[in-house]
Amino acid sequence: MIQNVLIIKNGIALVDRSFGQCYSLGQDSHLLASFFSILQNLSLEFIGSSIKSLNISNKKFFFYKDHIDSTIFYVIVSDIEDDSDEMKFKIRQIASLFREKYSNYLKDFDGNITYFNTFVDLLIEMKLAQKCEDHSCKECSVIKNIRRNKKKLISNLNLIY
Numbered sequence: 001m002i003q004n005v006l007i008i009k010n011g012i013a014l015v016d017r018s019f020g021q022c023y024s025l026g027q028d029s030h031l032l033a034s035f036f037s038i039l040q041n042l043s044l045e046f047i048g049s050s051i052k053s054l055n056i057s058n059k060k061f062f063f064y065k066d067h068i069d070s071t072i073f074y075v076i077v078s079d080i081e082d083d084s085d086e087m088k089f090k091i092r093q094i095a096s097l098f099r100e101k102y103s104n105y106l107k108d109f110d111g112n113i114t115y116f117n118t119f120v121d122l123l124i125e126m127k128l129a130q131k132c133e134d135h136s137c138k139e140c141s142v143i144k145n146i147r148r149n150k151k152k153l154i155s156n157l158n159l160i161y
């Protein structure tokens with residue numbers, strides 16, 4: 001299952017989303033984007049090829065550079081146990097979807113990343129990714145309940161007024 005998607009253009013994170021609170025990679029997506037970009041550049045420089053995947057702790061990171069638009073760099077994170085071939089297939093699908101949907105914005109990219117906010121919803125819709133909280137993760141369901149209770153509290157307050 002895909003835990004995170006990061007789409008980076010020239011070191012800027014256009015898309016940065018975790019599919020569950022439990023998958024969070026921290027707050028600073030730009031730092032993370034720079035880290036991956038530097039890692040790729042070093043690999044190209046010293047080894048002559050880019051990194052396709054990387055295991056860190058219980059996560060697997062997959063990298064993909066679009067050959068059609070080489071300024072864009074895709075990263076997905078999965079569980080270490082997920083099938084690598086499936087993830088490599090998915091990252092290509094994500095890349096071609098992204099290119100298809102946003103080619104106009106990307107051509108004259110003005111630095112505004114809000115255009116890309118709905119992309120992850122498309123990935124969920126197309127069943128390329130799923131939210132963790134819809135399954136049985138303890139951490140995410142606790143957060144979901146807190147959110148639900150907060151909403152209930154707010155609607156109760158509205159009734160009082």
Ligand SMILES: [Zn+2]
Pocket residue numbers: 020021022023132133137138139140141
């Ligand atoms: Zn979760």
